[in-house]
Amino acid sequence: MGFVWHVALRYFRSTRADAHIRVLASLTAGGLAVGTAALVLALAALSGFQNHLLEDLVRHTPTLQVEPGGRSGSANGAAGSAAPPVGRVDLVDRVTATEGVAAVQELLYARGWLVDRTGALAVEVVGYEQAPPAWIPVGDAAAPGLILPLSVALRMGLTAGGSARVVSPRAGLTPVGPRPRMRTLPVAAIYDSERAEYEELPVLLPLEQADALFAGGDRRLDLTLAPGADPEEVAADLRSAIAPAEGTVTTWRQANRALLFVLRLEKGLVFSAVALIVAVAAFALLAALSLVLSSKRSEIGVLAAMGAPPVRLQRLFLALGALLSVGGAGFGGAAGAGAAAFLDRFRVISLPSDVYIVDYVPFLVRGRDVLVVFLSTVIFTGAASLLSARRASRLDPVEAMRSART
Amino acid sequence: MIFVAGVSKAYRDGEVRREVLRGVDLEVGRGETAAIVGPSGSGKSTLLNVLGALDTPDAGTVRVDGVELSASRPAALAGFRNRSLGFVFQFHQLLPDFTALENVIMPGRIAGRSAASLQAHGLALLGQVGLEGRAADFPQQLSGGERQRVAICRALMLEPPVLLADEPTGNLDAASGAQVLDLLNGLQRRRGTTMVLVTHNPEVAGRCGRVLRLEGGRLTPERARNRERR
Numbered sequence: 001m002g003f004v005w006h007v008a009l010r011y012f013r014s015t016r017a018d019a020h021i022r023v024l025a026s027l028t029a030g031g032l033a034v035g036t037a038a039l040v041l042a043l044a045a046l047s048g049f050q051n052h053l054l055e056d057l058v059r060h061t062p063t064l065q066v067e068p069g070g071r072s073g074s075a076n077g078a079a080g081s082a083a084p085p086v087g088r089v090d091l092v093d094r095v096t097a098t099e100g101v102a103a104v105q106e107l108l109y110a111r112g113w114l115v116d117r118t119g120a121l122a123v124e125v126v127g128y129e130q131a132p133p134a135w136i137p138v139g140d141a142a143a144p145g146l147i148l149p150l151s152v153a154l155r156m157g158l159t160a161g162g163s164a165r166v167v168s169p170r171a172g173l174t175p176v177g178p179r180p181r182m183r184t185l186p187v188a189a190i191y192d193s194e195r196a197e198y199e200e201l202p203v204l205l206p207l208e209q210a211d212a213l214f215a216g217g218d219r220r221l222d223l224t225l226a227p228g229a230d231p232e233e234v235a236a237d238l239r240s241a242i243a244p245a246e247g248t249v250t251t252w253r254q255a256n257r258a259l260l261f262v263l264r265l266e267k268g269l270v271f272s273a274v275a276l277i278v279a280v281a282a283f284a285l286l287a288a289l290s291l292v293l294s295s296k297r298s299e300i301g302v303l304a305a306m307g308a309p310p311v312r313l314q315r316l317f318l319a320l321g322a323l324l325s326v327g328g329a330g331f332g333g334a335a336g337a338g339a340a341a342f343l344d345r346f347r348v349i350s351l352p353s354d355v356y357i358v359d360y361v362p363f364l365v366r367g368r369d370v371l372v373v374f375l376s377t378v379i380f381t382g383a384a385s386l387l388s389a390r391r392a393s394r395l396d397p398v399e400a401m402r403s404a405r406t
Numbered sequence: 407m408i409f410v411a412g413v414s415k416a417y418r419d420g421e422v423r424r425e426v427l428r429g430v431d432l433e434v435g436r437g438e439t440a441a442i443v444g445p446s447g448s449g450k451s452t453l454l455n456v457l458g459a460l461d462t463p464d465a466g467t468v469r470v471d472g473v474e475l476s477a478s479r480p481a482a483l484a485g486f487r488n489r490s491l492g493f494v495f496q497f498h499q500l501l502p503d504f505t506a507l508e509n510v511i512m513p514g515r516i517a518g519r520s521a522a523s524l525q526a527h528g529l530a531l532l533g534q535v536g537l538e539g540r541a542a543d544f545p546q547q548l549s550g551g552e553r554q555r556v557a558i559c560r561a562l563m564l565e566p567p568v569l570l571a572d573e574p575t576g577n578l579d580a581a582s583g584a585q586v587l588d589l590l591n592g593l594q595r596r597r598g599t600t601m602v603l604v605t606h607n608p609e610v611a612g613r614c615g616r617v618l619r620l621e622g623g624r625l626t627p628e629r630a631r632n633r634e635r636r
Contacts, residue, residue, distance in 0.1 A: 014503045305493055307489070308516045309480070310480060398460050
């Protein structure tokens with residue numbers, strides 16, 4: 001053991017002898033324990049909630065999507081024709097051929113109306129290719145036809161097996177002049193989703209029907225990636241394969257950028273608020289170290305007179321600060337992580353399931369969060385230690401030794 | 407070994423500027439012992455602190471063991487103090503959290519050596535001053551004379567070429583003081599260490615090769631000797 005740790009450990013042991021220093025050292029350790037435990041728990045609770053939210057988001061959002069742009073997109077679609085235009089076929093082929101892409105589903109987005117005898121209801125319409133997209137929870141029972149959200153079905157009095165008339169705002173030319181395009185389609189299925197709380201749920205219909213009604217709608221390619229494929233890498237490959245005028249590649253993270261930002265902001269704000277406990281503990285550490293410096297002033301002077309350079313005296317107090325804080329911070333971190341694991345495992349805190357997306361408070365201890373807590377504790381306690389350490393290194397040895405006699 | 411030329415040092419005491427050293431010149435050769443005497447507040451300790459690189463003069467040149475102190479940076483001065491100087495203070499200045507042996511080997515620890523490599527030499531030094539059985543005792547368990555003997559061992563631990571002692575017997579009774587002086591003189595002679603000792607005790611000063619009086623900020627020879635007393 002070197003000089004610095006040898007002396008620091010001995011001074012650490014001597015802190016128990018002085019009642020004032022012992023109280024401040026206990027306050028430091030206790031404050032750091034409470035602070036780190038609270039930080040770990042708060043971040044674990046947020047991570048648990050956010051994890052549930054993100055899992056739900058990932059379930060309902062394609063990992064990657066390509067929005068055809070310019071001439072290759074909807075503008076290239078032949079009006080009223082169900083056959084996809086040549087440019088779009090080429091784009092789909094190139095996307096499908098990209099490494100890491102397992103499947104491509106073409107979707108058409110438009111707005112229209114569902115009409116019955118009593119009136120019309122404006123709805124978002126999604127035309128799907130082959131099977132309904134994975135983010136619509138209808139299972140395998142859906143036969144070709146309309147798939148309606150439960151809220152729309154209830155408002156229109158529709159049930160599976162019935163039929164509904166879909167009207168497009170795009171007019172078609174008839175011998176008697178322009179008339180709205182409309183089709184009566186069977187209701188194949190009705191679905192419900194927890195996402196109804198924060199999003200208008202769409203009416204789905206097969207792509208060829210949607211093409212015939214809403215040929216000018218916005219198109220999108222939803223990509224399913226091969227297992228293990230990295231969305232960012234596949235997105236980069238796609239961007240190099242597709243010119244910006246041909247289409248825009250968006251990852252699920254980009255598509256949900258605003259939400260992810262809010263989640264990060266929320267975590268940052270909670271962290272900042274709870275970290276104040278650690279900051280207060282760091283003040284206790286500063287007071288404890290100041291008291292140690294005051295009581296060991298003449299000894300520091302003697303060490304300097306014997307040739308201990310200022311930088312090593314500084315390190316001595318940094319080491320003492322670390323010794324005074326490591327126990328509390330370590331215990332707090334471990335206790336916080338243990339409590340989070342227990343609360344999550346046994347679902348101790350319940351929530352009303354009709355209000356929240358989960359019926360208990362989930363906790364998820366992430367290594368990254370623990371590292372952030374550890375680093376912030378090191379920064380706070382390091383800053384407190386550094387203030388005392390700098391004062392120790394600047395002590396005038398003659399004055400310091402004289403203080404022992406006065 | 408020690409060369410001081412034109413050293414001045416003043417302190418500000420409120421509005422009053424007190425000139426403690428006024429153009430002090432001093433030369434002490436290798437293996438020589440010099441005592442600096444003078445009334446209280448005459449600047450003896452200040453001169454010793456200047457020689458020990460613990461204080462900086464306002465003017466003048468101080469060269470100790472070939473090192474120009476005024477031209478050295480703080481870190482270099484710390485290294486110099488560790489390697490080349492041994493200090494014995496009036497109030498032993500032992501570290502209360504460390505045993506007698508740990509206090510003795512502390513300069514070696516500061517120099518970066520391991521405790522194991524220093525212990526044998528530290529115990530031998532304690533043996534030379536009759537404290538081999540007190541190595542594990544803490545300073546508060548030792549008498550005043552024993553503490554000062556431990557402090558002398560500490561000062562000699564790294565066998566520095568220069569020993570600076572500030573009233574080494576000033577806090578001891580007559581018997582302990584004489585014992586410490588015998589010890590200091592004996593060790594100094596055996597090792598050929600250059601020693602500068604500050605005292606206002608004429609008996610202590612009389613045991614040094616040369617006596618210099620510091621008064622009014624000036625250093626004057628009170629008694630010069632050609633030969634060290636054996």
